[in-house]
Amino acid sequence: MPDETEPRQPPVDPRLWRYAAASRSFFVVIALLSLLQTAVIVGFAFFTTRAIVDAIAGADLAGTLLALAGIVVARSVLALIRERVAARASARVESQLRAAVLDGVAQLGPEWTASRSTSHLALVAGRGLDALEPYVGRYLPQLVQTVIATPILVAAMWSADAISGLTVLLTLPLIPIFMILIGLATRSVQRRQWETLTRLATRFSETVQGLSTLTVFGRQRRAADAIERVTDDYRRETMTVLRVSFLSGFALEFLASISVAIVAVAIGFRLIDGSLTLSVGLFVLLLAPEAFLPLRQVGVQFHAASEGVAATRDVFAVLDDAAAASADIAPAPAPTGTDHVLRVRDVRVRDLPPVTLDARSGEIVLIEGPSGAGKSSLLHALLGFAPATGRIEFDGVAASSLAPSAWLGWAGQRAGLAAGTVAENIRLGDDDMPERTVREALALVGLGALDPARMLGVQGAGLSGGQAQRVAVARALARHLRGHAPVLALDEPSAALDADAEAHLWRSLRQVADAGALIVLVSHRESARGIADRVVRLSGAEVTA
Incomplete structure (x- = not known):
């Protein structure tokens, strides 16, 4: 069970914008790209439907196929641009946060550092910030894509067929509800994995520093056994996270598939009884999987970025302490003069x-x-x-x-x-x-x-x-x-x-x-x-x- 006393972490921590300036422009660019990608998805469904209907009717397909080819190229180009923007932005955010953490540690001073584990600080500034790459580069862009694309796609389906739009609107919330439940169940698992890694780093650092003393007293084997036990704990925690990730991925895919199947079956029956035209039914059917895809991908990318999500708490804790210290202590000029x-x-x-x-x-x-x-x-x-x-x-x-x-x-x-x-x-x-x-x-x-x-x-x-x-x-x-x-x-x-x-x-x-x-x-x-x-x-x- 998750720790109920542990504060719930929002999907996007606002401190990211404060401490990493590169994240602000990144969100704006990703939002524009997501808007263009959503327009391309709607365009792809429209021209694909038109091409199939025209082919059945025996009409000329040259213009439609040319437009469809352009849509396909545009979709590929936008996906490539998004990947590159996300990769560059994640590298810049990681660099800015690492510089901020190091400056924060220097500002907090040796008294603050002496009360912390140096191996833990090294882990936060090293592995912890490296783990932000999937969080910033994949999870956050997908979150923005979901916020922008899902309402537009549902609106496009509703405008074409109100019944299908209503069906998606009623089944769509099932995915975020299950995502929240899974998130509550996995939060403590992810946190335990990060804490175990921190304990492993601390144990290894202390063992290396005191190896000569341990050797003199014949306790080097016991220290090695302790490291092996913590390593085994970390392996088990990692496998637990992976199991939860795969199970949650299966649950989200199953829900999305059932929801799309409900829409498809309803469209099929209405096509048979003639209450729905082929062009409308095909257009809505092509958009239905796309409407569920962003939410499914958010769940997948969240688990891929789970270590980064856990690490952000420690990263921002250091930066918050530094910000509080700078607010409490006014900067003083360096001493001058020759007689001190x-x-x-x-x-x-x-x-x-x-x-x-x-x-x-x-x-x-x-x-x-x-x-x-x-x-x-x-x-x-x-x-x-x-x-x-x-x-x-x-x-x-x-x-x-x-x-x-x-x-x-x-x-x-x-x-x-x-x-x-x-x-x-x-x-x-x-x-x-x-x-x-x-x-x-x-x-x-x-x-x-x-x-x-x-x-x-x-x-x-x-x-x-x-x-x-x-x-x-x-x-x-x-x-x-x-x-x-x-x-x-x-x-x-x-x-x-x-x-x-x-x-x-x-x-x-x-x-x-x-x-x-x-x-x-x-x-x-x-x-x-x-x-x-x-x-x-x-x-x-x-x-x-």
Whole structure:
């Protein structure tokens, strides 16, 4: 049974028009094409009837056959044009929605992202939007065709023969009624299929990320078995959707066939008793299947687009959250000036004690304390990665209204490197960064001999742990050297370094701070105190500066 608490999704979600501008013109073009196709259908029935009647009467068929040939060609051309328009429009809508989703995720920020499954977001932006192709390219055009063609065809039949028109008008509602019943029965099935796919993607992503740990503890086989179980669940859900699709298709075809048969039998009896002429009876009989065809095709295309229909809910949920966030937070200008001030007032992350501090350009503020005291959590609050109470201001502007990239350079405990060259990793977010800046940043962290063109594998494979950590610090320093990050937030930047490499890094950070940077440094190393202008000590009970 479907979930009665689940909101019913309309045939065309109006948010599609709002978030994908290409869909608006697409509907207009499809409506015009549907109108022309309907006119061609009526013309085909008319000229076919005329050709048969004239042939029986022995009249000249040349003009009629020529017109009929033109109708056939026009119908084929219009069908081809519609397919191409639908394909191009679906590609444009998919591209616009994908860009909107990525922009929305970026606008919502790391705090929102941290509360979601990244594998689910990747699935929505990838497979979910790919699944919109049959929804936009086939289901929606067929829906427009049905809305336009069905009333015109019924009206044409009624104008030729009121009894046949009334028969179609009475039997036609049976198809949408059964479509609604089938839709109610299959909605939960379609949703379960999408949720199972989401669970599979999440499980696989988590298993790959923790594979080394699972291997050490001998649990890799159990993880593989769990993936196999979810995969089997997805297979069963997919087969259920297919079974429902085939059964519903059969039901719709059966209803349409019975309805057309009723019209045909009535016409046959009336032709026999002479109350209906051959020309009228044949014309109506040719239009009867065409009147039922659009509704039948809507049902078929709806099931073909079922995955896209389920995915739209998650796609639009992301976009709605982004729209709500943009309405709540007014955009703030990027900070200017050379002397910057960072104020943290009673900032509390989770149940940790509140933190208050002031810092200016040219200072290094060292955050230290035992594990679990909230050192990294404070940096995450600065970055917007973690929800926090209190207020964080940069140059008098609430940090929550500024994109972190507008004022912060960050290097976390995990290097966060990607496949590509060393230079590409340092230039992340700044493709115009000159090579001299890349080399200067590498030299500051003690990697002056490292070739910027060196290729790295996934997650920076090819570098040692210490090298990867220093490349991440170099990336933050490079942003500062480019004038994009007056504040540097560094989380345990020397954790994987030996004493000599650490001493070199501390000297460089002191040099960068003396040149005007404001550095918030988290470190458990006692040697970090030697370069700090101020030490903020975090503990489980209090904060001392």
